[in-house]
Amino acid sequence: MTDTIVVAVDGPAGSGKSSVSKAAAGRLGWAYLDTGAAYRALSWYVVERGIDATDAAAVIDALPDFDYRIGTDPASYHVFVGDHDVTEAIRTPEVTSVVSAIARVPEVRTFLTELFRDIIRGTDRDGIVVEGRDITTVVCPDAPVRILLTADEAVRMARRSAELADHSAAHVGEALRRRDAADARVVDFMNAADGVTTVDSTDLDFDQTVHAVIQVVQKAAHV
Ligand SMILES: Nc1ncnc2c1ncn2[C@@H]1O[C@H](COP(=O)(O)OP(=O)(O)OP(=O)(O)O)[C@@H](O)[C@H]1O
Numbered sequence: 001m002t003d004t005i006v007v008a009v010d011g012p013a014g015s016g017k018s019s020v021s022k023a024a025a026g027r028l029g030w031a032y033l034d035t036g037a038a039y040r041a042l043s044w045y046v047v048e049r050g051i052d053a054t055d056a057a058a059v060i061d062a063l064p065d066f067d068y069r070i071g072t073d074p075a076s077y078h079v080f081v082g083d084h085d086v087t088e089a090i091r092t093p094e095v096t097s098v099v100s101a102i103a104r105v106p107e108v109r110t111f112l113t114e115l116f117r118d119i120i121r122g123t124d125r126d127g128i129v130v131e132g133r134d135i136t137t138v139v140c141p142d143a144p145v146r147i148l149l150t151a152d153e154a155v156r157m158a159r160r161s162a163e164l165a166d167h168s169a170a171h172v173g174e175a176l177r178r179r180d181a182a183d184a185r186v187v188d189f190m191n192a193a194d195g196v197t198t199v200d201s202t203d204l205d206f207d208q209t210v211h212a213v214i215q216v217v218q219k220a221a222h223v
């Protein structure tokens with residue numbers, strides 16, 4: 001790794017990892033890496049190619065041709081697979097519903113972990129905020145700043161429902177709960193590992209949460 005300061009952020013679905021990490025990176029003038037986007041983009045690619053997402057061998061076969069790119073400028077967030085800008089497409093319920101099946105394949109996790117480390121090594125900014133589920137424990141366990149960003153499940157469900165106003169709150173909540181349950185069988189992002197600082201945003205608004213994350217960064221990395 002370079003001298004880049006890595007801020008590792010993990011947490012359950014809807015805890016604010018993407019939005020809060022992106023805002024914190026922007027305010028620090030640092031880079032931002034959304035690792036969930038890669039799992040989502042691979043899911044999009046698998047669906048596009050008509051591959052059964054639960055067929056691990058077929059998913060593994062697809063990895064060598066998976067041409068993935070993501071920007072790390074928090075002010076300009078884009079995700080590409082080949083020539084396709086999939087920034088919006090990877091957020092659809094169809095993609096979200098298969099991503100946990102893809103993410104539980106060990107070969108997929110190894111492949112994407114190496115890709116994330118390459119991207120982090122290539123950062124030319126002073127720091128990078130990297131968010132996902134296994135960043136504090138697997139991808140960057142030695143990061144100088146490691147945060148578990150969490151919030152009560154009911155609060156996370158309400159925040160996600162507010163984003164998806166045309167879907168029923170009950171359906172959105174159930175999908176979030178199901179995805180967390182499936183993902184938690186693969187990595188533990190509900191409990192802070194040793195040395196990881198918990199930021200609980202249940203009673204914080206968005207700006208207060210970004211501020212709380214930046215305070216952890218400033219204290220741990222002396223910036
Ligand atoms: N502290 C907060 N107060 C109010 N709303 C918040 C707060 N933190 C995040 N949000 C909002 O909650 C929603 C979910 O946040 P976000 O998409 O960043 O979560 P996430 O952890 O990345 O979710 P996922 O893992 O499902 O992608 C967004 O609309 C975001 O603006």
Ligand SMILES: Nc1ccn([C@@H]2O[C@H](COP(=O)(O)O)[C@@H](O)[C@H]2O)c(=O)n1
Nearest residue numbers: 035036037039099100103132133134183
């Ligand atoms: N480090 C990570 C990041 C994500 N995943 C899987 O991707 C899904 C989508 O992630 P979002 O953060 O965009 O919601 C998530 O549900 C996990 O299945 C992962 O395994 N590890």
